[in-house]
Amino acid sequence: TPVKGVQHLISINAYPRGGLADIRRYLDEGWEYFDAIVAATQAGFELKEDKYLECLRYVLATLWGYDNNARGLAIERVCVNDVTLALEHHDFVLSQHFKTYGHYEYQAVRFSQIITKVWNPIIRPHAARKTNCERVFLSYSGKPLSDSDASRHVQKWFRRYGLVINVTTLRKVLEA
Numbered sequence: 679t680p681v682k683g684v685q686h687l688i689s690i691n692a693y694p695r696g697g698l699a700d701i702r703r704y705l706d707e708g709w710e711y712f713d714a715i716v717a718a719t720q721a722g723f724e725l726k727e728d729k730y731l732e733c734l735r736y737v738l739a740t741l742w743g744y745d746n747n748a749r750g751l752a753i754e755r756v757c758v759n760d761v762t763l764a765l766e767h768h769d770f771v772l773s774q775h776f777k778t779y780g781h782y783e784y785q786a787v788r789f790s791q792i793i794t795k796v797w798n799p800i801i802r803p804h805a806a807r808k809t810n811c812e813r814v815f816l817s818y819s820g821k822p823l824s825d826s827d828a829s830r831h832v833q834k835w836f837r838r839y840g841l842v843i844n845v846t847t848l849r850k851v852l853e854a
Contacts, residue, residue, distance in 0.1 A: 694841055697851050701743045704839045705736075712736045716800055725804045727818040733801045734815065735835035738828050740792050742848055754823040757812045758798065 694700045715729050741753060798814065808820030815823050829845060836843040
């Protein structure tokens with residue numbers, strides 16, 4: 679059998695074929711719709727569940743595609759205080775169970791300006807007024823996302839482009 683070199687590993691792990699650049703291109707295309715919803719919200723439009731979920735899915739997808747935070751069962755647990763502390767002191771927070779490897783207890787979580795300047799102050803309050811939950815990502819009813827909800831939402835968002843993106847796939851893309 680031939681020796682599998684770096685180029686071979688990149689070719690089998692770079693999905694979609696354009697790798698992270700293609701994923702980010704799809705996120706760039708999705709920005710216009712997200713931006714339109716945000717603008718309508720700022721103008722006083724009350725978000726219905728379908729539009730809120732569109733925003734939630736897009737913001738979660740940006741965590742994976744722009745900020746390289748594809749870790750299962752962790753994004754759901756990030757709280758508003760974590761974001762505030764990240765902005766005041768660092769550019770990241772350490773989230774429990776945000777594991778890259780089983781032996782790590784904490785892992786860095788990065789926050790983009792989409793979360794700090796758009797999601798938290800403009801979109802999140804539509805669900806947050808129904809609860810006193812401090813989680814950053816809430817369902818439309820105001821409940822915190824359950825385990826693996828973030829992954830499910832991100833997969834659904836990328837599926838519209840014909841991509842099957844999950845945590846494992848994105849890690850392979852990042853490695854490639």
